Amino acid sequence: MRSALAELPAAQQPEWGDASRLADAVAELRAMPPLVFAGECDLLKQRLAAVSRGEAFLLQGGDCAETFDGITADNVRAKLKTLLQMAVVLTYAASMPVVKVGRLAGQYAKPRSKPSETRDGETLPAFRGDIVNGVEFTEQARTPDPARMVRAYNASAAALNLTRAFVGGGFADLHQVHAWNTDFVRTSPAGQRYERIAGRIDQALRFMRAIDVDSENVRKVELYSSHEALLLDYETALTRVDSRTGAPYDVSGHFLWVGERTRQLDGAHIEFASRIRNPIGVKVGPKTTSDDLIALAEKLDPEREPGRLTFVTRMGAEKIRDGLPPLIEKAMASGLVASWVCDPMHGNTYEAPSGHKTRRFDDVMDEVRGFFEVHRSLGSHPGGLHVELTGDDVTECVGGGDPIAEDGLSRRYETVCDPRLNRTQSLELAFLVAELLETTH
Ligand SMILES: O=C[C@H](O)[C@H](O)COP(=O)(O)O
Ligand SMILES: C=C(OP(=O)(O)O)C(=O)O
Ligand SMILES: [Mn+2]
Numbered sequence: 001m002r003s004a005l006a007e008l009p010a011a012q013q014p015e016w017g018d019a020s021r022l023a024d025a026v027a028e029l030r031a032m033p034p035l036v037f038a039g040e041c042d043l044l045k046q047r048l049a050a051v052s053r054g055e056a057f058l059l060q061g062g063d064c065a066e067t068f069d070g071i072t073a074d075n076v077r078a079k080l081k082t083l084l085q086m087a088v089v090l091t092y093a094a095s096m097p098v099v100k101v102g103r104l105a106g107q108y109a110k111p112r113s114k115p116s117e118t119r120d121g122e123t124l125p126a127f128r129g130d131i132v133n134g135v136e137f138t139e140q141a142r143t144p145d146p147a148r149m150v151r152a153y154n155a156s157a158a159a160l161n162l163t164r165a166f167v168g169g170g171f172a173d174l175h176q177v178h179a180w181n182t183d184f185v186r187t188s189p190a191g192q193r194y195e196r197i198a199g200r201i202d203q204a205l206r207f208m209r210a211i212d213v214d215s216e217n218v219r220k221v222e223l224y225s226s227h228e229a230l231l232l233d234y235e236t237a238l239t240r241v242d243s244r245t246g247a248p249y250d251v252s253g254h255f256l257w258v259g260e261r262t263r264q265l266d267g268a269h270i271e272f273a274s275r276i277r278n279p280i281g282v283k284v285g286p287k288t289t290s291d292d293l294i295a296l297a298e299k300l301d302p303e304r305e306p307g308r309l310t311f312v313t314r315m316g317a318e319k320i321r322d323g324l325p326p327l328i329e330k331a332m333a334s335g336l337v338a339s340w341v342c343d344p345m346h347g348n349t350y351e352a353p354s355g356h357k358t359r360r361f362d363d364v365m366d367e368v369r370g371f372f373e374v375h376r377s378l379g380s381h382p383g384g385l386h387v388e389l390t391g392d393d394v395t396e397c398v399g400g401g402d403p404i405a406e407d408g409l410s411r412r413y414e415t416v417c418d419p420r421l422n423r424t425q426s427l428e429l430a431f432l433v434a435e436l437l438e439t440t441h
Pocket of ligand 1: 064110111112113114346416418
């Protein structure tokens with residue numbers, strides 16, 4: 001499929017240099033087994049169809065950029081734990097199923113604002129994610145290396161294997177996850193504000209226990225993988241024809257999205273996404289016109305298949321209240337069946353005086369509020385949240401109930417790309433959204 005796309009402009013691709021190393025890596029990837037199965041992608045599509053009908057909520061979250069070194073049991077466990085904790089709070093508050101999707105097991109490729117980076121007079125290629133080059137500022141590390149795609153495949157397999165084991169093997173038990181939330185509320189200053197809502201979840205769980213509601217759903221969860229479909233050599237090498245249906249699926253992840261910088265209607269990324277049968281997303285920034293949106297939907301989902309298409313809006317707190325309504329109105333008038341999800345991260349990035357890329361927790365929350373307000377006023381469904389987060393106590397975003405100041409960012413600034421909400425900030429976001437849902441139901 002890569003060759004079929006070769007005629008089209010493809011933004012944000014590395015210059016690999018060595019053609020034979022590239023051919024070797026692609027051949028190796030082509031021979032690898034799928035990371036996910038097409039039937040799982042179809043099941044996720046069904047779940048997302050419920051989101052588009054207003055009957056479910058999507059929680060999508062994880063790192064901006066995963067790293068090969070980050071695939072440790074502790075790291076993956078902490079991230080999953082945070083996602084599951086958020087999901088319980090949101091399920092209760094929304095009174096609907098929460099579809100859980102990680103930005104994990106494949107989120108290794110990054111689009112950049114600039115192709116190169118200069119430090120102390122030296123200019124090197126920008127870091128494009130572990131799947132392309134290394135973050136270290138040396139010529140060797142920054143030289144794109146196709147063999148990294150095979151490492152990314154293996155790292156994704158390891159992360160997915162661990163994730164499947166965790167969520168299927170008792171770690172996701174609802175009572176256990178709620179106990180973690182109770183702990184957060186009881187023991188952290190930031191959590192205390194949410195005692196009331198945590199108490200109500202507690203009551204609901206006790207009631208379920210008393211009447212002996214126990215099902216697989218209490219002990220296990222479905223958790224799907226997702227990443228940006230950015231690096232076309234990788235994604236096309238992992239696209240396979242499904243033996244059941246004869247249709248192509250990108251088996252590198254369940255859900256793939258096209259980013260803000262690569263969603264050109266006539267570009268290779270949109271063409272690629274239109275050809276695979278996975279559920280797909282498109283990021284929608286403040287410059288998107290309603291005509292762009294309709295054209296994207298026509299190209300990506302001409303059949304209007306429920307669950308196929310998700311728009312992930314990332315307008316910025318200041319723009320969402322004016323920017324989002326015309327898009328939704330036109331989509332509604334055109335009868336689109338897409339889901340609408342809010343990414344409150346990517347429109348709110350700024351540089352702190354220390355030089356760290358950061359985001360204010362209050363801006364993130366304000367964009368989420370704007371998202372709910374707009375949907376409520378138009379009668380459309382605020383379908384979910386897409387966030388960059390980690391389960392660790394990093395200091396990358398400022399603010400929150402256990403506040404991080406701009407001059408405290410360097411204490412534990414570990415991201416290799418964008419600033420993530422830490423564990424406390426992520427849980428707070430879930431509780432604040434829960435409060436919002438309670439008042440707007
Ligand atoms: O998520 C990713 C970033 O927003 C994107 O890679 C751009 O980052 P940059 O402006 O640091 O290049
Ligand atoms: C690059 C990203 O987002 P966007 O395409 O919306 O800028 C991202 O999700 O990390
Ligand atoms: Mn990002």
